[in-house]
Amino acid sequence: MTSATEPIQMVDLKTQYERLRPDIDRRIQSVLDSTAFIKGPEVNRFEEALGAALDAHVVAVANGTDALQIALMALGVGPGDEVITPSFTFVATAEAASLLGAVPVFADIDPRTFTMDPASLETLITGRTRAIVPVHLFGQSADMDAIMDIANRHAIPVVEDTAQAIGSTWKDQAAGTRGAFGTLSFFPSKNLGCYGDGGAVMSRSAELAERARLIANHGSRKKYHNEVVGINSRLDTLQAAILQAKLPHLDDFTRRRREAADHYDAHFADIPGITTPHRSAHSHHVFHQYTLRIHRHRDRIHDALSEAGIPSAVYYPVPLHELPIYASSPDAHVRVPLPETGRAAREVLSLPMHTELTEEQQQRIAHVILSA
Ligand SMILES: Cc1ncc(COP(=O)(O)O)c(C=O)c1O
Incomplete structure (x- = not known):
């Protein structure tokens, strides 16, 4: 339990x-x-x-x-x-x-x-x-x-x-x-x-x-x-x-992840400033990550979760073209503007997601986010 x-x-x-x-x-x-x-x-x-x-x-x-x-x-x-x-x-x-x-x-x-x-x-x-x-x-x-x-x-x-x-x-x-x-x-x-x-x-x-x-x-x-x-x-x-x-058990793992995603969606639907994950009409989403877009103050919410002892993660904070290994030769790697890449890196926040998540845990997570 x-x-x-x-x-x-x-x-x-x-x-x-x-x-x-x-x-x-x-x-x-x-x-x-x-x-x-x-x-x-x-x-x-x-x-x-x-x-x-x-x-x-x-x-x-x-x-x-x-x-x-x-x-x-x-x-x-x-x-x-x-x-x-x-x-x-x-x-x-x-x-x-x-x-x-x-x-x-x-x-x-x-x-x-x-x-x-x-x-x-x-x-x-x-x-x-x-x-x-x-x-x-x-x-x-x-x-x-x-x-x-x-x-x-x-x-x-x-x-x-x-x-x-x-x-x-x-x-x-x-x-x-x-x-x-x-x-x-x-x-x-x-x-x-x-x-x-x-x-x-x-x-x-x-x-x-x-x-x-x-x-x-x-x-x-x-x-x-x-x-x-x-x-x-x-x-x-x-x-x-x-x-x-x-x-x-893979289908069962997927079902559990999708159920957890539905519960998260219900908590965050229609909350201004938060966008829940889009589900493509042509692809069955298996929710390896449940990733919100937090349009402002993403880091503040990340910190609030952390202070409440709840893990969350930014996948990915640094777009690859900004890493030193590629940024040192930008002309080779970057040939078109990448505005959505930059915006995603600033806005994304992935919440706990796995096959064992309970509704009660998700309620606690949502409560901290919505209070913040
Ligand atoms: C998108 C993506 N590609 C490649 C890899 C590399 O996989 P591995 O860690 O098994 O080498 C990972 C995972 O770590 C990944 O998330």
Whole structure:
């Protein structure tokens, strides 16, 4: 039972674990007994189960950042190429391109969904554009019709950063399966999280998925016969076993998050100065984050929550183009104004969101915000 004095957490992994504990513990013990810590059978089984759920080929890798890098490597992205991404995202989205010597070029966002603005994307395409990486931020899909239309017209492949949106859709198709590749993260706080690092690359193309598998495995299909320069990126067997236990609950996790989002919406509807999350008509929102826009004094509300012992977070306070790693060469990365990116960074506030949130906790959170 949760009492009024019990601390509210941004993400409660413990209560969820307690609910699923017998199955998770049994699976972990079985891996320990087998000692097949690397490439155990659970990895393949998890890939197949997730692939069936998403209707895509899945290659499990070490984390979501590697997944992006592997997808870009599989598409041949390299030095001098340009990769268009939003600036309003986690750094890994752009970092993967930079690591390969490519130049991330930043697009602005749609102010309602916080995802890549297709109109901004279109103006950034040049002869050097080698990939487009939209991000399905906070749990709902970017406008994949518009993005794929632009990408197809220019014959540029799309990698969908789906780290925050497993279980989401674009027009009834799993998010992350429209482009050449989609990438996932199983970081513990993600909607499907393991107990360490984990990630996956997915594709509807068996050929592209095989290419990703090759790259993730040192560029080799057969041991000591390396065909291309690859990397070492594996999901370990323990994480695969944990993910196998959790995957059948993904729909329930999503339902719980959406219910919590509905309760928050009811508290904040029609409050002047606060905008609740927009729900796209074409994408099932899985609420990785519940992110309000607070038009004035966002930081004051952030502080008031903190003083009341309630966590909240600004995802993301610094747009990527303002980070020292990219701001030092602005002409390379910023070619169009990014006003909505800047405004979002000033206004967003993400509230506690997880599968175990209670209405009573949400009432306490809303009370502090509305009093402030
Ligand atoms: C949008 C986005 N892309 C990529 C990543 C990278 O995933 P990971 O932390 O598993 O490397 C994350 C999560 O951390 C993310 O939120």
